Amino acid sequence: xxxxxxxxxxxxxxxxxxxTLQCAQDMNHExxxxxRQDPGMGLxxxxxxxxxxxxxxxxxxxxxxxxxxxxxxxxxRLLSAAPSQTSVYFCASSPFRGSTxxxxxxxxxxxxxx
Amino acid sequence: xxxxxxxxxVILREGEDAVINCSSSxxxxxxxxxxxxxxxxxxFLMILLKGGEQKGHEKISASFNEKKQQSSLYLTASQxxxxxxxxxxxxxxxxxxLVFGKGTKLTVNP
Numbered sequence: 001x002x003x004x005x006x007x008x009x010x011x012x013x014x015x016x017x018x019x020t021l022q023c024a025q026d027m028n029h030e031x032x033x034x035x036r037q038d039p040g041m042g043l044x045x046x047x048x049x050x051x052x053x054x055x056x057x058x059x060x061x062x063x064x065x066x067x068x069x070x071x072x073x074x075x076x077r078l079l080s081a082a083p084s085q086t087s088v089y090f091c092a093s094s095p096f097r098g099s100t101x102x103x104x105x106x107x108x109x110x111x112x113x114x
Numbered sequence: 115x116x117x118x119x120x121x122x123x124v125i126l127r128e129g130e131d132a133v134i135n136c137s138s139s140x141x142x143x144x145x146x147x148x149x150x151x152x153x154x155x156x157x158f159l160m161i162l163l164k165g166g167e168q169k170g171h172e173k174i175s176a177s178f179n180e181k182k183q184q185s186s187l188y189l190t191a192s193q194x195x196x197x198x199x200x201x202x203x204x205x206x207x208x209x210x211x212l213v214f215g216k217g218t219k220l221t222v223n224p
Contacts, residue, residue: 033212042116042216043156043201050210058211059116090155098212099144099205100163105155 004106013081021076023091031094032074036087081113117204119215134187134218136202145185146203
């Protein structure tokens with residue numbers, strides 16, 4: 001199993017550009033989530049999904065969209081990138097529930113918005 | 115709402131013990147602990163559930179005070195490999211949102 005994969009590993013955008021961060025897992029996990037990590041702020045939840053077709057907002061959803069059309073994939077879309085979205089983005093998955101199961105994190109995507 | 119972790123940072127010598135605390139103002143269903151080394155993804159350590167069930171690392175111990183909505187992670191006889199940033203995550207009852215604190219940076223020196 002590859003586990004949780006994220007692409008790209010690094011990305012530089014200009015303000016106003018849009019892009020999609022990809023996240024995929026091959027463990028047949030139901031629960032998937034996106035976090036951003038900024039120095040001194042810890043991991044902040046952006047969006048999460050409890051299964052295909054179901055998504056919900058986390059703590060900091062503004063400026064981001066998600067969809068979950070398959071169990072395996074959970075892409076994160078930046079609609080119009082801003083410098084404040086410069087961060088490291090982690091995708092995570094767990095077998096069934098976010099509240100009781102181990103989260104498996106991907107390696108992260110480092111995004112810089114100029 | 116982010117849980118509050120303390121201390122923000124701690125420096126130990128190998129073999130010393132440390133306690134990292136996590137508290138929330140909300141009623142919690144579960145508390146999760148993760149460790150992250152520099153440049154890497156967070157790695158699971160332990161989950162503590164309301165009602166007393168625990169899942170996790172054999173060499174890590176933790177407690178969950180359901181009345182006070184507080185959890186503590188106990189690191190005993192620390193090793194160099196324990197260095198990293200420790201995050202506590204909390205889930206409120208009826209929710210599936212796992213929300214993390216700002217982290218505690220642990221440094222273990224020889």
